[in-house]
C-alpha cells in the first residue's frame with residue numbers, strides 16, 4: 001500500500017509526507033473519517049513511507065528491503081492489532097491467530113467494513129473485540145527493540161473495540177511511549193474512545209471521496225457504461241465501500257444469471273452430458289456461493305411467474321434478466337412454480353448440512369428436467 005493507492009485525500013497525503021520529511025513523526029496518531037474514505041489504507045501507507053529507506057519523493061520507493069516487506073505487510077516492525085473473537089478453530093483468540101488471513105484480506109482490498117472482516121474469519125454473528133490478552137500482546141511486542149526499521153509501528157484497527165483494561169494499558173504506553181514507537185489508531189467511531197486516549201493523539205482526518213475521485217477508483221477495477229457509473233456515484237455518497245459492494249453484487253448477479261440460463265436450457269433439452277459438466281463446474285463453488293445461486297434462482301423463477309401472470313408492476317429485473325425472461329417466462333406456471341421453489345430450497349438446505357454438492361446438484365437437475373415440461 002502506497003500513498004498512490006489511496007483514492008483522493010491528496011492534500012492530506014502531501015501534508016503527511018512533508019511532516020515525515022521534516023522529521024515530525026507524532027508517536028500517537030488517530031486516523032478517522034467517513035466510511036469508505038480509506039483510513040486503514042492511509043495508515044499503512046504512512047507507516048511504509050516512514051520505514052522506507054530508499055529514495056522517496058512524494059511516495060515510498062517501492063524497491064528497498066523495507067518496501068518489499070511492506071508489499072506483503074510482513075515487515076517485522078509492522079504490528080497489527082484488530083478485533084477478533086472465538087471461532088470454530090480458535091478458542092482464546094488474539095490478533096496473531098488471524099494475522100495471515102488479515103494480511104491477505106487487507107492486501108486484496110483495504111476498503112472494507114468491520115462485518116466483512118468478521119464474516120471472513122467466521123465469527124458468524126459475534127462482534128469482534130480487542131481483549132485483555134491482546135492488550136498484553138501489544139505491550140509485549142512494543143517492549144522489544146525494533147528489528148530493522150528505526151521505528152516500530154502498532155496499527156490498531158478499531159480501537160473503539162478495546163476492552164477497558166486494554167484502553168488503560170494503551171493509555172500508559174501513549175503517556176510514556178517506548179522509544180521509536182508509532183501508534184496508528186484507525187477508528188470508525190473516534191467519539192467512542194476514552195477522552196484520555198484521543199486527547200493524546202494527533203488527529204488525521206480523512207474526507208469523503210468526491211464524485212471525480214470515486215469515478216477514478218471505479219475505473220481502476222471496472223469498466224462501466226457512463227450512465228451506470230453516474231448513478232452508482234450518486235447513490236454511494238462518497239463511500240467507496242458501498243461502491244465496491246454494489247459492483248461485486250452486480251458481478252455475482254451476472255454470473256448467477258449465466259448459470260441459471262445454462263441449466264434451464266440443458267434441462268429443457270434434457271442434455272445429460274452437458275448437465276454433468278455444469279454440475280462439475282458448479283460443485284467447485286463454495287457453500288455460500290451455491291446458496292446465493294439457489295436464492296437467486298428462486299427470485300428469478302418468481303419474477304418469471306409474475307410475468308406469466310401478466311403482472312408487470314410486480315416484476316423487478318435487470319435489463320439482461322428481462323431479456324432472458326421475455327422467452328423463458330412461459331415455462332414457469334402455476335403447475336410447477338411451487339415444486340421449483342421446493343427443489344431449490346431443499347438443495348440449499350442439503351448444501352448447508354454439508355451434503356455432497358455433486359449429488360445434490362445432479363438430483364436437482366434431474367427433477368428440473370421434469371418440472372420444466374409441466
Ligand SMILES: [Zn+2]
Pocket residue numbers: 051052053054055060061062063064065066067
Ligand atoms: Zn522503500
